[in-house]
Amino acid sequence: MKRRGFTLIELLLVIAIIALLMAILMPALARVKQQAESAACKANLKQWATVYAMYTQDNDDKFPGKDASGDEMIGLQHLEKYYKNKKLLLCPSATKPYDQGAQIPFGSFEYYDNYASYGHNSWILSYPCCSGSDEPTSLGGEGPFLWKTTNVKGGNEIPMVFDCFGYLNALPWHHDNPPEYDGDCQESSSDNEMQYVCLNRHNKAVNMAFVDYSVRKVDLKELWELKWNRGWYRNKNNVYNADPPDWPEWMKDFKDYAN
Numbered sequence: 001m002k003r004r005g006f007t008l009i010e011l012l013l014v015i016a017i018i019a020l021l022m023a024i025l026m027p028a029l030a031r032v033k034q035q036a037e038s039a040a041c042k043a044n045l046k047q048w049a050t051v052y053a054m055y056t057q058d059n060d061d062k063f064p065g066k067d068a069s070g071d072e073m074i075g076l077q078h079l080e081k082y083y084k085n086k087k088l089l090l091c092p093s094a095t096k097p098y099d100q101g102a103q104i105p106f107g108s109f110e111y112y113d114n115y116a117s118y119g120h121n122s123w124i125l126s127y128p129c130c131s132g133s134d135e136p137t138s139l140g141g142e143g144p145f146l147w148k149t150t151n152v153k154g155g156n157e158i159p160m161v162f163d164c165f166g167y168l169n170a171l172p173w174h175h176d177n178p179p180e181y182d183g184d185c186q187e188s189s190s191d192n193e194m195q196y197v198c199l200n201r202h203n204k205a206v207n208m209a210f211v212d213y214s215v216r217k218v219d220l221k222e223l224w225e226l227k228w229n230r231g232w233y234r235n236k237n238n239v240y241n242a243d244p245p246d247w248p249e250w251m252k253d254f255k256d257y258a259n
Contacts, residue, residue, distance in 0.1 A: 038202045040092040041163070042215050048118070048161040049213040051082040061150045065127030075168035076120055076161070077112045089116040091163055093201055098166070104183040105199035109166020119164025119196060122171040123147060123229035124211060145229035147211065155212030157227045162218075163206035165196040172197065174224070174233045182250045198223055204254050221247070222257045 056062060064078060076089060089108075094117035096102035098109055108115040126148040147158060164170055165185045176194035179185060185195045198220050199206055206223075209215045218226070224244060226232075247254075 034093070034203065037092040038207065038217070041202070041207045042217075044088055044091065044118070045161055045207055045209040045215045047083070047088055048076075049209040049215060051079055052160060052209075053213055054082050055079055056150050062126045062148060063124045063150070065125055065148075075112065076116065076118065077114055077168060086114055089114055089118055089168075091117040091201065091207075093117075094163070104165070104185050105163070105201040107166070111166065111168050116166050116168050117164065118161055119166070119168050119170050120161045121159040121228060122169045124158065124160055145231045147230065150211055152211065154227055156210050156214055158211040159197075159226055159228060160209050160211050160213075162197055162208040163199055163201050165199065167196055170194075170196040172223075172228050174228075174231075177245055178220075178248055178251055180248050194223065219255050219257070220251060221254050225257045 052063070055064065094102070094106045094108055095115075096107055097115050098104075098107040102108065108117040123145060124147045126146065152158065170193045172194040173192075176192045178198055179195050182200050185199070197206060200220065202217060205217045205219045207215065208218045221244075244256075
C-alpha cells in the first residue's frame with residue numbers, strides 16, 4: 001500500500017486553527033492569572049491585618065508611633081517582630097523592582113534594604129510622621145487628624161494597609177488630585193500622596209485592609225470616599241466639603257461613588 005502524508009495546505013490549516021485557539025485562550029488565561037494574583041494579594045493583606053492586630057494588642061490598642069528609643073515608626077519594616085517572610089511586603093502582581101525595569105503600577109520600590117509594593121496609611125499612627133506637612137484646616141498640623149487607636153467608629157472605612165507605589169506609607173489629603181494618566185506617580189509628590197495609592201493594579205482597583213481588620217477590593221474613585229483621617233473633606237475653615245475631584249480622561253468611565 002502506498003503511504004500518504006499530510007499536504008502543506010492541511011498543515012497550514014492545523015497551524016491556523018491552533019493559532020486561533022491560542023488567540024482566544026490567552027486573554028482568558030491572563031484574566032485567570034490576574035484573578036489569582038489578586039486573591040493572593042488579599043491573602044497577604046489579611047496577614048498584615050493580623051500583624052497590626054498583634055501589634056495593637058501588645059500596645060494598648062494603639063497604632064505605631066515611636067519605639068522605646070524614641071525613633072519614629074512610620075513604615076511596615078518596623079513591624080518585623082510580628083512577621084518573618086519579607087515577601088509579605090510584596091503584592092504578587094508587583095514583585096519586580098522599578099530599578100530593574102518594572103512599570104507602574106506593577107513594580108516594587110527599594111526602601112530600608114527591602115523591596116515593597118504595599119504601604120500603610122500614615123493617618124492611623126499615634127505620632128505625626130511628617131511634622132513639616134501643610135496644615136489642612138484651622139485645627140493645625142497633623143496631630144488632630146490621626147486615628148492613633150483601633151477604638152474608633154467606622155473602622156471598615158479607614159484604610160490601614162494597601163497596594164502602594166512602594167514608599168511603605170502614604171499620607172493622602174482630601175484635596176489631592178488623581179493621577180493625570182494611568183501610571184502617573186512622582187517619587188517626590190509628597191504634596192499629593194493619593195497618587196501612591198491610586199494605582200490601576202487590580203483592574204481599576206486596589207486591594208486594602210482596614211482598621212477593623214477586614215480586607216476588600218477598592219475601586220479607584222472610591223479612594224476619595226474613604227475616611228483616611230479624622231478631618232477628611234474639611235477645608236481650611238473646617239467646613240465639610242465633599243465635592244469630588246475633576247477626574248482625568250483615563251478614569252472618567254470608572255465607577256462613580258460620590259453622592
